[in-house]
Amino acid sequence: MKLSSANQVHLLVVLLFCVGLGAAAYKHLALGFPLLASETETIWQLEGKIVFDAKPGMPVEVRLNLPDNNPSRRLVSSDFIAPGFNFDEIEEEGARMARWRGEGIEGEQVILLRSLSYFPDTEDALESPLARPLGDDMDGPLRRTGLSLLRDIQPAAGIDGALQIMRSLNQPGEQRVEILLRGNTTPEKRTYRMGQVLALAGYQVEPVGGIFLEDKSRSQTINHFLEVFIDGRKWLLDTRELEIIPWDRIVLLQRNKEPLLEVFGGKDSRVTYATNKLQRATFASAVDAASHAENPLIDFSIYSLPLSEQNTFKLLLVIPLGALVVVILRNLVGLRTSGTFMPVLIALTFLQTTLVVGVMLFIVVVGVGLILRSYLSHLNLLLVPRIASVLVFVIIIYGAIGILSAKMGWQGGLKVTFFPMIILSWTIERMSILWDEAGPREVMVESGGSLVTASLAYLLMGNTLISDTIFLYPELLLVILAVIIAIGSYTGYRLSDLRRFEPLERHD
The missing domain is CATH 3.10.620.30 (C8orf32 fold)
Known part of the structure; x- marks a missing residue:
């Protein structure tokens, strides 16, 4: 039996919710990801130092019993320093052993083995x-x-x-x-x-x-x-x-009765340990521990990218939050905006300029642009050359604001370049046409709606707690997608439609 479109939407929404929340819960409960990115924990640095004298003319083999995975202990990273030795890891009667082998080695030798580990609260391991x-x-x-x-x-x-x-x-x-x-x-x-x-x-x-x-x-x-x-x-x-x-x-x-240290081809061997306590972000420790365990959920994630690319994705991951704000304000509230997702792009600019400075620069650029665009209306230019002319005007406005700001010692004006000039050029063109067809009131309504939407999107996207949570659990984007799809299937009244019934209430 074929499902109706409404049932398909309901099934898809439930599926996205379950997958998104389930993946996030797995990372928190099984991999030790924190709920907050600001959480820190104690990391223990362990260093084992092996010292022995190699016998001349004999091949050398050193075996060291590696630290067991204590209940609740998770290994973040490990490495060793052993010049002239080949390293591998073996298992002997159930014990994990580090093995170093070398030839032509004489005199006192030192091998260092270092590891970082931490202890999340995992009572199940006990x-x-x-x-x-x-x-x-x-x-x-x-x-x-x-x-x-x-x-x-x-x-x-x-x-x-x-x-x-x-x-x-x-x-x-x-x-x-x-x-x-x-x-x-x-x-x-x-x-x-x-x-x-x-x-x-x-x-x-x-x-x-x-x-x-x-x-x-x-x-x-x-x-x-x-x-x-x-x-x-x-x-x-x-x-x-x-x-x-x-x-x-x-x-x-x-x-x-496992042996701790075995040295073949050497004498006077001993091993000592040093420990040091460090403080580190819980998130970084959980990522490193999962990567060390070769967990595919982490190996094939944005955490495997270089740091600069991770920062780029951290910005991209909050864009769906802005899209969610647009969907709520347009489909549930009934707020009109200039362009569908132009407020999201403006909100991204506000993240660079701050809200107050961004709103001021937006009003100045769009206001001056509308004045210059009104002059082009008298020239009867074709659409593409007209928009290209507006684009040139916008660049000139950018330059004028930047120069005047520098002369006046106001650094905020220099941030005008963060605004997407193509989007602003098209916004100015669209508002100018709307002014000619519907009057200045509609221009003010859509401009005000765009600024309100962009401001709310900025407050959500710029919230450190929310953005860090999305970066910790990108799977929550599936939950956001589920909410957007659910709102998309809503065909009832918007909040702004309720004012139509005001005369009926007044009549009663």
């Missing part, structure tokens, strides 16, 4: 279970000792019970604790044994290693924590301070 939790692998006397300790502790449920067990494992003088932790002198081994006890108690737990995000931190080495999955949510526990660590304070570098 709901995924652990990748490789510890199993219940304690046996013999250790298992019996652990069970005995847990029976006496009688830990509470949830995260409080995990913290309770950790506190018990940090009590000095407790014989069972000493048995459990005997021989585990390093922080890594101690954390692993605590994870085994938590796994014995029925928790999903995984030992992890990472560094704290601290402003202007230097030469930081890896710390060891426990990642626990409880009640459908991940928690990060500090085994030294016996507290819960917020996810935006840590960058994870290791899971379970």
Whole structure:
């Protein structure tokens, strides 16, 4: 069954609304785009420094465990400095590793790895279970000792019970604790044994290693924590301070017993980390993170263009707002204008000149142009030569206003060149014909309507909040298109038509 034109319009309007709002919602909720362009957030700069001595005459291979994508952490960018090395990224037993290889390298070598990341509020990322939790692998006397300790502790449920067990494992003088932790002198081994006890108690737990995000931190080495999955949510526990660590304070570098750094063909290797806190626009971080993830919605968007072209499109994207104002004022209000979209072009000029200066220059140029055009009426010129003559007059008016403004020290007059001279020439011609056919009143009505429309369009297009939102979410142009199409299907009375019924009301 073929849809009627009215039903097609309704279907198209609904479709455009859903696609426009759906795309904008996806960018905000999934890609982390902010609602306001002015929003800023904390960006963390992480730098890993690898130092080692290369053995003469041997090929060198360096492997570094790359930072894991913490829940809610998003990588903005990453790069490295390693002269003389070839770089690639590999995956080894589920761990992402950066690998540098080189030959003919001797002496002390330094490799730098830098990255920028941020932490948007994405609680959903905390709901995924652990990748490789510890199993219940304690046996013999250790298992019996652990069970005995847990029976006496009688830990509470949830995260409080995990913290309770950790506190018990940090009590000095407790014989069972000493048995459990005997021989585990390093922080890594101690954390692993605590994870085994938590796994014995029925928790999903995984030992992890990472560094704290601290402003202007230097030469930081890896710390060891426990990642626990409880009640459908991940928690990060500090085994030294016996507290819960917020996810935006840590960058994870290791899971379970993954190696952090491996150097083949070298000796005396070490890796240290430095962190620094920066402030950056949330919008820029979201774009860079989506580009780094090769999201097609960003790769094939205006954000992939050079900055100068982006600024051009930022201006073009607000033109539909001016068109929407014209549609509302002409089709719903009934305001008459000189030309259909001439007010939009004038509004674009007002964005460069400011509203007051623009209105003054428009009145002067059009007024003087009408006076000069009235003289051409007596010469009986053909249409094209007459408009060309008006164009020359407009250029002369521009020059006169610019020169007089410079002599008087008024910089506003120099902005007259922002007005589109072709459009103004045609506007002057049209107003002159209207003056001859309908009188000066109609000229004033259309001129006033054009200025009112241009002024309202300027206020909408020049609003920083609105223009930035359109630039953040160009998909909203589909919503504007839906509104324009919906108004285009309206065939009822305009607001100005209501005055026709005034005599009836007066008669009643």
